Amino acid sequence: MKMLLVVDTEKYSTAAAYVAAKMAINTWADVTILGIQEEPLRQSPTRLPLLDSLYIYQHFFTSAEETPYQSGAPETVEQVDKGLWKVKFFPPCGQKKLELLIRKGDLQDEILKQVDEDQTDFLVMGCANEGEFQWNGMVNLPEKIANKAPCNILIVKKREIPKSVVVCLDHDYISQESLEIINQLVTIFQAELTIVGIIRPKGLKENVQEKMNQVLQYYTNLNVRAWIRLVEEDSLSEFIANASKKSIVGLWLGKKTFLQKIFSKDRIGQLINTADSLVLILK
Numbered sequence: 001m002k003m004l005l006v007v008d009t010e011k012y013s014t015a016a017a018y019v020a021a022k023m024a025i026n027t028w029a030d031v032t033i034l035g036i037q038e039e040p041l042r043q044s045p046t047r048l049p050l051l052d053s054l055y056i057y058q059h060f061f062t063s064a065e066e067t068p069y070q071s072g073a074p075e076t077v078e079q080v081d082k083g084l085w086k087v088k089f090f091p092p093c094g095q096k097k098l099e100l101l102i103r104k105g106d107l108q109d110e111i112l113k114q115v116d117e118d119q120t121d122f123l124v125m126g127c128a129n130e131g132e133f134q135w136n137g138m139v140n141l142p143e144k145i146a147n148k149a150p151c152n153i154l155i156v157k158k159r160e161i162p163k164s165v166v167v168c169l170d171h172d173y174i175s176q177e178s179l180e181i182i183n184q185l186v187t188i189f190q191a192e193l194t195i196v197g198i199i200r201p202k203g204l205k206e207n208v209q210e211k212m213n214q215v216l217q218y219y220t221n222l223n224v225r226a227w228i229r230l231v232e233e234d235s236l237s238e239f240i241a242n243a244s245k246k247s248i249v250g251l252w253l254g255k256k257t258f259l260q261k262i263f264s265k266d267r268i269g270q271l272i273n274t275a276d277s278l279v280l281i282l283k
Contacts, residue, residue, distance in 0.1 A: 012126030016156040020124040021060035030097040070094030143269040160277040167250035250280035
């Protein structure tokens with residue numbers, strides 16, 4: 001798995017790094033930790049507070065027992081492209097990739113550019129937990145990334161231990177990466193898993209029923225406590241709003257699904273704003 005952790009200097013980025021490190025170590029993911037300097041650089045990147053934060057977040061990945069990531073000391077910060085700097089370490093690498101980058105430019109554009117260059121499978125970023133859901137002073141950035149990035153996304157507001165993971169499914173395409181991400185979240189937080197199917201006026205889609213049973217069996221074979229729950233279409237928004245206050249809520253958003261229609265750009269923003277700790281967008 002290729003993971004991109006997007007950070008700034010705020011507390012929610014510390015929470016995001018904590019969760020991302022646990023998942024990365026469990027999956028042996030290749031990791032890029034990305035910080036973005038929106039303002040013009042008036043000093044060397046080696047003197048930026050952002051770089052100090054990158055080193056702190058790196059420690060979550062390198063300090064754990066049996067980590068596949070190298071704990072070498074930062075040696076230099078080299079400009080490898082226009083508006084892009086990379087931290088060089090000695091020793092240079094561990095068993096798996098852990099890369100620290102700083103980009104200069106527009107927050108949204110630079111994040112999406114890194115997603116494309118890395119061919120990211122899983123993006124993790126933090127989000128302010130009060131008022132407008134800001135990231136580094138930019139309103140709605142996590143929502144915009146969730147709507148535009150083609151990869152799975154986890155948005156973390158604070159370090160909290162949810163008791164359950166609730167995932168809504170309305171189509172029969174599920175990637176292996178999304179299954180593994182859910183498994184890791186359930187394992188890390190020792191949470192129960194609820195797979196939610198949506199009942200429309202004509203009933204539950206046959207292919208969705210079959211896929212839900214397959215997913216349930218998949219997690220049962222992994223000794224994960226998993227349940228199936230059916231929710232009426234008209235009650236779905238209220239159900240998710242309530243669940244998001246105490247659980248990790250995941251949405252499997254296919255290209256042409258009911259969930260994608262009901263969870264429009266505004267609805268995804270509302271979910272991110274309402275959720276108490278973590279929101280998972282699966283694609």
